[in-house]
Amino acid sequence: MAKHKPLSILRRGAGEHKKRQTAQHAKQTKAQKRQHLSLADEDGDTPRPAGKSYGASSMNAHARKKQCGPGDATQNTSRLLAGAWQPVSVVDRQAAWAVAQLLRADMSGRGGASIKSLTLGPSIQAKKATYAVTCQTLKLLPVLKQLLEGCTLLQQNPGLASETAYVLMYEVLFGEGCRLRGPAEKAILAVRDDLSRLLDTMKAEAGVEDVEALLGAELQHRHKQQQPRSARVNTLKMSVPQALAWLRSPPPEHSAFAPKSKSSCMPAHALDPGPDWEVVDACAAPGNKTTHVAALMEGQGRVLAFDRDAKRLARLKANARAAAATNIEARVADFLSLPLATDALYSGSGTVRSRMDHLLPSFGQESRLGDAHASAQPQSVNQEQLKQQATAEEAGIDEAASQSVAQPRNERIERLARFQEAAVRHALQLPALKRLVYSTCSIHEQENEAVMAAVLPEAKRLGFRLIDPFPAWHRRGVPGTVEDADKLVRVDPDADQTDGFFIAVLERS
Numbered sequence: 001m002a003k004h005k006p007l008s009i010l011r012r013g014a015g016e017h018k019k020r021q022t023a024q025h026a027k028q029t030k031a032q033k034r035q036h037l038s039l040a041d042e043d044g045d046t047p048r049p050a051g052k053s054y055g056a057s058s059m060n061a062h063a064r065k066k067q068c069g070p071g072d073a074t075q076n077t078s079r080l081l082a083g084a085w086q087p088v089s090v091v092d093r094q095a096a097w098a099v100a101q102l103l104r105a106d107m108s109g110r111g112g113a114s115i116k117s118l119t120l121g122p123s124i125q126a127k128k129a130t131y132a133v134t135c136q137t138l139k140l141l142p143v144l145k146q147l148l149e150g151c152t153l154l155q156q157n158p159g160l161a162s163e164t165a166y167v168l169m170y171e172v173l174f175g176e177g178c179r180l181r182g183p184a185e186k187a188i189l190a191v192r193d194d195l196s197r198l199l200d201t202m203k204a205e206a207g208v209e210d211v212e213a214l215l216g217a218e219l220q221h222r223h224k225q226q227q228p229r230s231a232r233v234n235t236l237k238m239s240v241p242q243a244l245a246w247l248r249s250p251p252p253e254h255s256a257f258a259p260k261s262k263s264s265c266m267p268a269h270a271l272d273p274g275p276d277w278e279v280v281d282a283c284a285a286p287g288n289k290t291t292h293v294a295a296l297m298e299g300q301g302r303v304l305a306f307d308r309d310a311k312r313l314a315r316l317k318a319n320a321r322a323a324a325a326t327n328i329e330a331r332v333a334d335f336l337s338l339p340l341a342t343d344a345l346y347s348g349s350g351t352v353r354s355r356m357d358h359l360l361p362s363f364g365q366e367s368r369l370g371d372a373h374a375s376a377q378p379q380s381v382n383q384e385q386l387k388q389q390a391t392a393e394e395a396g397i398d399e400a401a402s403q404s405v406a407q408p409r410n411e412r413i414e415r416l417a418r419f420q421e422a423a424v425r426h427a428l429q430l431p432a433l434k435r436l437v438y439s440t441c442s443i444h445e446q447e448n449e450a451v452m453a454a455v456l457p458e459a460k461r462l463g464f465r466l467i468d469p470f471p472a473w474h475r476r477g478v479p480g481t482v483e484d485a486d487k488l489v490r491v492d493p494d495a496d497q498t499d500g501f502f503i504a505v506l507e508r509s
């Protein structure tokens, strides 16, 4: 089990830091240009005079200023987007951008891209460092907010957005400092001593020594809850006994190990394909399940992988090559226009731990199974309507979500559920279909049991029945929501310590 790391990990390792700095110096100018291209919301650096220095009078722990109320993050996000001061370091600039996107989406209650997709995406440089700074800034956000509210930093520096301030305050107080200095860094550095004093006062008032203790018990507990790490052995490259032997020797660094959540390996086993099977993965990219299925088929038979997103399909192809899965044929296609079987689309609500959503301020404020059942009893819908309404863009998580227009969560889940239902109905029409696995990494009943309840009558007419892929598994579909709910498999992200998942298997005898 991965243990919670002490505050010292707020500093990146020396090697990583050196690598990052060298790369930064070498690529700074080019990187700045590229960043402006790739981070479309950034409006370029608009250098302004450095902020004034602050005397102790502008920092008051006891009479903290309330100018930064809950509404300010949105305003300040616009400031960030409208050409406010950008951090000079590409890592800090990317982190400030990611924090702005995440807080904006979180406050609006709309779905959005995950921390990982924003900080580890293809256009991001120094991904690990950007991810680390973003996570640590979010983790300490309550403290950073309090510090910011205790001073007039934003008021004195109209060019400084709060998200930039959070990231740079994190860097200056807990991270690696700011070696590269533009107006934003100078503004923060000018008040560094005052911020430190204010932090000391906050700790003294709370009677704690560690900054994390300022976060309160609930938040600390939330951060400590980490899922056990798991990996899937690519049996096309190494057998499981070999892998176990490997794990007993020094750290496993082998392409046969793919870090994966345990539950994400369940759908392929639920399908349980034979070597001579022909399998269709309808919404396949980036190919996690596809490559797993291909391995379970021992590199034989044929796995047809479809995805309507050409870029994501290119990633699938690269992943298939890396996995030595030569039995995968990948094509760009819209599944709803193809007479083929389906994997599934899902909101990804079960992967909040993997997505690191617990670092966001609103985490835990909504009911997890929530509104799904009450508001979304399965309704039969016209197939053509479904095709029109259920656009795939909303269905892909992460990258796709970050590009799509944000929608209220419930609306998005409803649209996903409609697409999912359409996809299953479509797959059921395949005359040669023997077994269908419907799986989502969502915990919403609307996308899971409700979809099954909607399609089951038609599935039964076509000769399918629900079967139980894992009789020994302990967590089942929500009782009373669908016939044979006890044959459905659920994985709970908290109780089962892996990503949330839902799996239903329909088989024709």
Ligand SMILES: C[S@@+](CC[C@H](N)C(=O)[O-])C[C@H]1O[C@@H](n2cnc3c(N)ncnc32)[C@H](O)[C@@H]1O
Pocket (backbone or CB within 6 Å): 282, 283, 284, 285, 286, 287, 288, 289, 290, 306, 307, 308, 309, 312, 333, 334, 335, 336, 343, 344, 345, 346, 391, 392, 393, 395, 396, 397, 400
């Ligand atoms: C969540 S991802 C799938 C993850 C994949 N099953 C895996 O295990 O790696 C959803 C994918 O469905 C694709 N998609 C959405 N609508 C589609 C459609 N109508 N036809 C084919 N692919 C679609 C998206 O482009 C996205 O890549």
